[in-house]
Amino acid sequence: MRVLLAGATGAIGRPLLARLVAEGHDVVGTTRDLARATAIEREGATAAVLDAFDAAAVRDTVLAARPEVVIHQLTALPAAPDPKAMGAAVQQTSRLRRKTVPVFLDAAREAGARRAIVQSIAFVTRPDGRPVHDEDAPLEDDMAAGAVGAMEAAVRAADGLEGVVLRYGFFYGPGTWYARDGAVAELIRRRRYPLIGSAQGRSSWVHVDDAVDATVRALDHGAPGVYNVCDDAPATQAEWLPEAARLLGARPPRHVPAWLARRLAGPVVVHYATTLPGSANGRARAAFSWSPRPWREGFAEVLR
Numbered sequence: 001m002r003v004l005l006a007g008a009t010g011a012i013g014r015p016l017l018a019r020l021v022a023e024g025h026d027v028v029g030t031t032r033d034l035a036r037a038t039a040i041e042r043e044g045a046t047a048a049v050l051d052a053f054d055a056a057a058v059r060d061t062v063l064a065a066r067p068e069v070v071i072h073q074l075t076a077l078p079a080a081p082d083p084k085a086m087g088a089a090v091q092q093t094s095r096l097r098r099k100t101v102p103v104f105l106d107a108a109r110e111a112g113a114r115r116a117i118v119q120s121i122a123f124v125t126r127p128d129g130r131p132v133h134d135e136d137a138p139l140e141d142d143m144a145a146g147a148v149g150a151m152e153a154a155v156r157a158a159d160g161l162e163g164v165v166l167r168y169g170f171f172y173g174p175g176t177w178y179a180r181d182g183a184v185a186e187l188i189r190r191r192r193y194p195l196i197g198s199a200q201g202r203s204s205w206v207h208v209d210d211a212v213d214a215t216v217r218a219l220d221h222g223a224p225g226v227y228n229v230c231d232d233a234p235a236t237q238a239e240w241l242p243e244a245a246r247l248l249g250a251r252p253p254r255h256v257p258a259w260l261a262r263r264l265a266g267p268v269v270v271h272y273a274t275t276l277p278g279s280a281n282g283r284a285r286a287a288f289s290w291s292p293r294p295w296r297e298g299f300a301e302v303l304r
């Protein structure tokens, strides 16, 4: 199948490109960087160098690729979760979602593509007391969730295209923050990643290889719509963080009160740790015949 992969060099783009090529797909992968373009070509794909905010370049690239499926995996997140850098990163990622997704959708339709698959995130639903949310739960009303909602609406409204939104859970595994050599592992080893407040916020995790697997299956499985791509064992911070520390051979995490964490790291960090609902993956499991590993098993593989 001819596939246009926007963002072939990121945490998911890299392993996704390798898997698509290994399965015999004919892939055009994008990057802004010439050196990374060489790496894309080395994988056996065709590289296209473009900035996604350059609408004319996007259109030309998609038309030239004549893809059957366009996959959008563009984010602008830092290599380490520095609270000081996160505000700007989330803002830029929100811009990518609002501004570039519609351009890729228009170009895909013009190129005669059948389907568009777009990266979204699961951890943006509004807490309402339920521990786990499915895809129909209302979204938060902050800037990040606003951009997610606008992007997903554009995908759902894409006339003449099968629009598929993949709401990934928190990535862990090689090339992510949560790898043995990743930025969070280092913070946990140094006991600089504490339990916060009640530590009852629930994270829904996905090994990046399982996210790749769901994405490849979504090329030709599943009706248009929105899917949570995460495991089905949402974990409170009180569960996953001490387990990650144990696997890394670190001492148990410290504990800080929510008010102090809010001052030091900001409200989003406190929300994830204390009030975030988990996500249900039943829709993706059924539609993609997909079975991700539970986080305890994946963490043991990745962090021990």
Ligand SMILES: NC(=O)c1ccc[n+]([C@@H]2O[C@H](COP(=O)([O-])OP(=O)(O)OC[C@H]3O[C@@H](n4cnc5c(N)ncnc54)[C@H](OP(=O)(O)O)[C@@H]3O)[C@@H](O)[C@H]2O)c1
Pocket: 006, 007, 008, 009, 010, 011, 012, 013, 030, 031, 032, 033, 036, 050, 051, 052, 053, 073, 074, 075, 076, 077, 078, 079, 096, 121, 168, 169, 170, 171, 175, 176, 177, 178
């Ligand atoms: N669901 C999740 O938990 C989730 C989702 C995404 C990322 N993350 C985490 O965030 C960290 C960084 O993510 P990442 O490695 O994927 O890096 P990233 O900096 O977010 O880049 C992702 C992709 O977007 C491309 N890109 C960004 N801005 C672009 C633009 N203006 N025009 C064209 N392409 C653009 C990048 O290409 P070039 O830079 O090569 O141009 C790259 O291929 C990782 O730890 C990752 O796990 C987590």
